[in-house]
Amino acid sequence: MTRRLHRSRKLASIIDAVGNTPLLRLARVARSAPSVEVYVKLEFSNPGGSVKDRPALRMMQDAIADGRLTPDRILIDSTSGNTGVAYSLMGAALGYRVQLVMPKNVTKARKDITQAYGTELIFSDPMEGSDGAIRLVRRIVAENPDKYFYPDQYSNPSNPLAHYHGTAVEILDALGDRITHFVTGLGTSGTMMGTTRRLHEHTRRVHCVAVEPSEALHGLEGLKHMGSSIVPPIYDAGLADELMPVTTEDGWDMSDRVAAEEGLHVGHSTGSNIFAAVKIAERIHREQGGGCVVTIACDRGDRYFAPQKWEKRYVW
Numbered sequence: 001m002t003r004r005l006h007r008s009r010k011l012a013s014i015i016d017a018v019g020n021t022p023l024l025r026l027a028r029v030a031r032s033a034p035s036v037e038v039y040v041k042l043e044f045s046n047p048g049g050s051v052k053d054r055p056a057l058r059m060m061q062d063a064i065a066d067g068r069l070t071p072d073r074i075l076i077d078s079t080s081g082n083t084g085v086a087y088s089l090m091g092a093a094l095g096y097r098v099q100l101v102m103p104k105n106v107t108k109a110r111k112d113i114t115q116a117y118g119t120e121l122i123f124s125d126p127m128e129g130s131d132g133a134i135r136l137v138r139r140i141v142a143e144n145p146d147k148y149f150y151p152d153q154y155s156n157p158s159n160p161l162a163h164y165h166g167t168a169v170e171i172l173d174a175l176g177d178r179i180t181h182f183v184t185g186l187g188t189s190g191t192m193m194g195t196t197r198r199l200h201e202h203t204r205r206v207h208c209v210a211v212e213p214s215e216a217l218h219g220l221e222g223l224k225h226m227g228s229s230i231v232p233p234i235y236d237a238g239l240a241d242e243l244m245p246v247t248t249e250d251g252w253d254m255s256d257r258v259a260a261e262e263g264l265h266v267g268h269s270t271g272s273n274i275f276a277a278v279k280i281a282e283r284i285h286r287e288q289g290g291g292c293v294v295t296i297a298c299d300r301g302d303r304y305f306a307p308q309k310w311e312k313r314y315v316w
């Protein structure tokens, strides 16, 4: 057996571990489309465990560069999910205070993980859910605008830019001209908008598909049903070449399947992404006899262990 010697990466800061995530070929769950390669980009390999490390870092770096974030300001936002973890990690690594507003009844695990990085928590009325947290953070910032940096990932162009300059470039680096299709779900829409914009500039046409929950009330955490939601200002409805609705059941079932069949334990938005990627692979296997589909693994399945019922609708 030949052994390859790898030189291990040396990092000067944990922020240098963001990006350059691996692409994994899905062999088993995509076997119904044998002429098509299906890849998933493992964004849970980022140090905060999710795709949100990229935009959180970029939003902070861009704000530091143009003076919106200074050492005397506190980064404040209203998320207890993956973006909250990412802000907390980046804040600790870059030396900025972070405060997160979240409904008082979020699980202990969500409070613990962000507090572990030194983040301060402010609790909003549990009866008002995530909208209550948004309203409270806006009130806090309005009362003391000079004290805070409020990134607001839904309207911050640095969010899609992180994917334009990062995720998409890495995909093209790894696959070059082989990629024919890109598929991912819509939350803030940063991943879809930024990656698609860059892939559409590629010399060869890449067909980009946006995945969204098929119903307004769904259990696909991280994803938005745009028709019934406040539409994020960064979302451009005309950018995707196709919109594919996925049911909660199909997303959850695919999460179970990839764990059992590929050894890939992922969250339910990733289950939906892979479900949609396999559907597209089956279609192009039938109609075009080959292709290469890429999708995103947003986070790991262990983020969703023992969720409380009410949390299913909590927007990450």
Ligand SMILES: Cc1ncc(COP(=O)(O)O)c(C=O)c1O
Binding pocket: 050, 051, 052, 081, 082, 083, 185, 186, 187, 188, 189, 190, 191, 192, 221, 222, 223, 267, 269, 270, 298, 299, 316
């Ligand atoms: C688990 C999960 N899936 C999907 C998404 C959607 O990503 P984006 O906000 O880039 O649309 C998010 C982001 O909030 C997420 O946390």
